[in-house]
Amino acid sequence: xxxxxxxxxxxxxxxxxxxxxxxxxxxxxxxxxxxxxxxxxxxxxxxxxxxxxxxxxxxxxxxxxxxxxxxxxxxxxxxxxxxxxxxxxxxxxxxxxxxxxxxxxxxxxxxxxxxxxxxxxxxxxxxxxxxxxxxxxxxxxxxxxxxxxxxxxxxxxxxxxxxxxxxxxxxxxxxxxxxxxxxxxxxxxxxxxxxxxxxxxxxxxxxxxxxxxxxxxxxxxxxxxxxxxxxxxxxxxxxxxxxxxxxxxxxxxx
Ligand SMILES: Nc1ncnc2c1ncn2[C@@H]1O[C@H](COP(=O)(O)OP(=O)(O)OP(=O)(O)O)[C@@H](O)[C@H]1O
Ligand SMILES: [Mg+2]
Numbered sequence: 001x002x003x004x005x006x007x008x009x010x011x012x013x014x015x016x017x018x019x020x021x022x023x024x025x026x027x028x029x030x031x032x033x034x035x036x037x038x039x040x041x042x043x044x045x046x047x048x049x050x051x052x053x054x055x056x057x058x059x060x061x062x063x064x065x066x067x068x069x070x071x072x073x074x075x076x077x078x079x080x081x082x083x084x085x086x087x088x089x090x091x092x093x094x095x096x097x098x099x100x101x102x103x104x105x106x107x108x109x110x111x112x113x114x115x116x117x118x119x120x121x122x123x124x125x126x127x128x129x130x131x132x133x134x135x136x137x138x139x140x141x142x143x144x145x146x147x148x149x150x151x152x153x154x155x156x157x158x159x160x161x162x163x164x165x166x167x168x169x170x171x172x173x174x175x176x177x178x179x180x181x182x183x184x185x186x187x188x189x190x191x192x193x194x195x196x197x198x199x200x201x202x203x204x205x206x207x208x209x210x211x212x213x214x215x216x217x218x219x220x221x222x223x224x225x226x227x228x229x230x231x232x233x234x235x236x237x238x239x240x241x242x243x244x245x246x247x248x249x250x251x252x253x254x
Contacts, residue, residue: 002035002117003253004139005173009147010157012126015178015214016147017045018229019242020123025228026246028078032254033118035073035080037108039135040125041101042094044085051226052076054086070113077231082112102134109138118254126157128164136170143253145245146175146208151194158203173253174211175203176245182216183237190215211248212241 007020017040024036038046047053052074071087073080084104088094096104114120122139124132136142144165148154158175165172181190193216204210217229217238224232230239230246 002114002120002140004120004122004142005249005253006122006124006135006139006142006144007147008124008132008144008161009126009154010128010159010161011148011151011154014126014147014149014154015176016126017049017123019145019147019176019178019214019245020121021046021049022228022230022239022242023246023249024079024121025077026230026243027119027250029231030246030250032250033080033116034078035082035112035114035117035120037112037120037122038081038083038085039105039108039122039131041084041088041096041104041131042125044083044088046081046123047074047083047085049226050076050081050228052081054083068107068111070111071107072113077228080114080117082108084108098130098134101131105131105134105138109135119249128161136168141171143171143173145173145211145249146203147178148175148203149179149194150177150192150196152197152201155197155202159206162203162206162208172208173249174209176212176214177210178214179216180213182218185218212244214238214241 007016009016024034028034038044073082148158179193181192184191215238217236221236222229222232230242233239
C-alpha cells in the first residue's frame with residue numbers, strides 16, 4: 001500500500017517544495033519507491049528546481065473528458081515526478097476555479113502511471129482552500145507534514161491549517177521548522193533570520209511534534225542550483241535535518 005504524505009503550510013514561501021523534494025530524493029536513494037506530485041498549479045516550482053521540463057499542455061477539454069489517457073511521470077533522481085506544470089501550458093493564464101481545479105487534482109493523483117509506489121509525497125500551495133481540500137479528499141488516509149519558519153505569521157497561518165486538519169480528522173505527522181537561522185561564515189555564531197514566535201503561540205503548542213529544524217543554507221553551500229541539498233551538500237547541517245525528516249517518515253510510516 002502506498003503511504004500518502006502532504007507537505008503543507010499556512011503561509012507561502014516557507015519551504016514546502018524544498019523539504020518535499022529533498023525528502024523524496026533522500027528516500028529514493030535508499031531504494032524506496034517514491035512518487036512526488038507538485039500540485040501547486042499557481043507556482044509549480046518542482047520541475048524548475050531540478051531542471052526538468054515537459055510540455056504536454058492539457059486544454060480544459062481534455063480535463064473534462066470522462067476517459068482521459070494516463071500521464072507518465074518523469075523519473076528524475078530516482079523519484080517519479082508529476083507536476084501540474086506538465087499539464088498546463090507555460091503561457092496559459094491560470095484563471096481556473098472549481099471544478100476545473102478539482103479535475104486537475106484528480107488527474108494528478110489518479111490518472112498517472114505511478115506503478116508500484118511505497119510513498120507518494122504531495123507538494124501543495126499554501127493555505128486551506130478548495131485545492132487543498134480536494135486533495136485531502138482524493139488521497140487515501142493522508143498524513144500531513146507542516147512546514148513553518150520561526151516567524152509569527154508562519155505560525156499564525158499554520159495554526160489555521162492545524163485547526164482545519166484536526167476538524168477533518170486528517171493526521172498530522174509533524175512539523176518542520178525551516179530557515180531557523182544562519183551560521184555566520186566568519187564567526188560561526190548562529191544568526192536569526194526572523195523574529196521568533198513564542199513557544200506558547202507556535203504550532204508546537206497545538207500538539208504538532210517538531211520533526212527537524214532546518215537552518216538557512218546560502219546558495220554558495222548548495223552550489224549546484226538544480227541538485228537538491230541532500231545530494232549537493234550531504235554534510236551541510238540543513239541536509240542532516242532534512243535526512244532526519246526522511247528517516248522519521250521511513251521508520252514510522254513505512
Ligand atoms: N533552508 C533553506 N535555506 C535556504 N533557502 C531556502 C531554504 N528553504 C527554502 N529556501 C528557499 O526559499 C524559497 C522558498 O522555498 P520553497 O519554494 O521551497 O517554499 P514553498 O513553501 O514551497 O513556497 P510556495 O508557498 O511559494 O510554494 C526558495 O527560493 C528556496 O530555495
Ligand atoms: Mg512550493
